[in-house]
Amino acid sequence: MSLLHRRGILTSLITLALTALSSEGQTTNQAWSTNAAGVIAVDVPRGGLVLASMPLEGFGQVANVSNTIGSQVPDGTAVWVWNLSNDSYSVTTRTNTWSTGDLALNRGIGFWFIATATNAWTTTSARVYLPGVLPLGTLSTTTVATIYTNDYVGYAFPHDQLFTNLTLVKQAVFGSKVILWNVAAQQYYGSYSRGVFGWPPSLSTMSVYAARGFIFSTTNAVSWTEVFPCDWF
């Protein structure tokens, strides 16, 4: 058994254990299920790009392209997953199946949907529902490490959040940037730079939307830790 295989099993076991513990205190009286789960929609336009991010945990295993996106996009669609450790993409393309279906979609990491405009598309866009488990309990604290230079990231929880509420933005140093992707215009927009006295006021009204990614640029390596502000479960 390879080391990677062992690590995969270990990761799955840890995920299972954490999932079981995620609703600690609520399972004792069995008033409700041990977890809550759901889906988050991402609309992928034919021939377009979407910068996304996975905000949910996998069901007892690591969320990956096959078990999360599956056949919800037409053949020819590619998924480019950003790798923080080496600043590069891992790519998988769908042709009946995904070429590298086990490519992980970890929370907090950005990835691109890159759609072609082939005849495989019968509609102008494909709605992709990303399924998963709500990150509660011990999973409610998530760290994305390490962010440096230009990285594609996303908010690790399944709801909209103001950029100015993100610890990543709060702790940013002078010269850091937030760059967004405009799906409708198919181009980058809104490059917000942190000045000497802070972020531009216009950023205070901007949100990172559920399951969407953005680019964060920084000159100092940072670890981004967020806590799910969930008091409704």
Add this chain to the structure above:
Amino acid sequence: MRLVLISRRLAIALLLPTVGETTLAATNKLTIDGIRVQGTQVQVTVTYPVAASGTVWNIYSLDTNKALTQATSRWQIADTNVALTGATATVWIDVGQGGRQPVPLFSNRFYIAINPAYDQDADGLSDGQEHFIEKTDRTLADTDGDGILDRDELNIGLDPLVAETNCILGTIYASAGGQPIGAAIFELAFSPTALRIIGVGSSGQLKPHEYSVGQTTNYLSGASDIAYYQAHSRASPTSDTALVAVLFRKIGTSGQATGVSVTSRQCKHADTGAVLSSPSVYVSGVPSTLP
């Protein structure tokens, strides 16, 4: 509600004798183990450690893409009476039951399975309903402490999170379907020129009759200081007991609400005038300020 067998293991399990099957609520936990969107359906797989059948669960769902908070996140009842299949997994299919939007009309949706049998405070609302939908305290039968149980407040259209200060809650007994069965008589400590019912409702089979929220004066009995609320039994069973609540608001000369004082109340038969019972009066305060 639709149930789908999801695996060969499950199919085999169904062919086996049911010896050893148990009620899930008694021993085990339910886990949402997978969600798949297929066409216009969302297939939600729930699993449990041992074979169980006959256990009834509810499914709640929450649609949102906004900030999630306890105050704003109101779950909806997606389905009730979801029976397990007798094996260790069941697939429940979301097609938009309960007036909810089906795929692909919603963006984000979450699910949780609720065991309706758990009611810590014995107020008639399950822990799950209190925590996820009503936002009431599942350990307190009367969350706002106004003397009216959470369930009763919901049944009669009141807010269980806001204490009522001028509410009278009485009991009316139904006799025969379609016939007037009684009236709750409320004696007021003033001579009203006009009153407005700002909230009425009933539990059980009794339905509010004639007087809707916002109506004024015509339910006053003569020019005296008595107002009444009358209820009919409209549906089977032909006899029933129901809680009836009336919120009084006195209308001042400027049209603004002023104070209301309630001195006593009783329920009488609509025809004979006989006192049916001493109603259960939970609030008899003399509010100085109306809500």
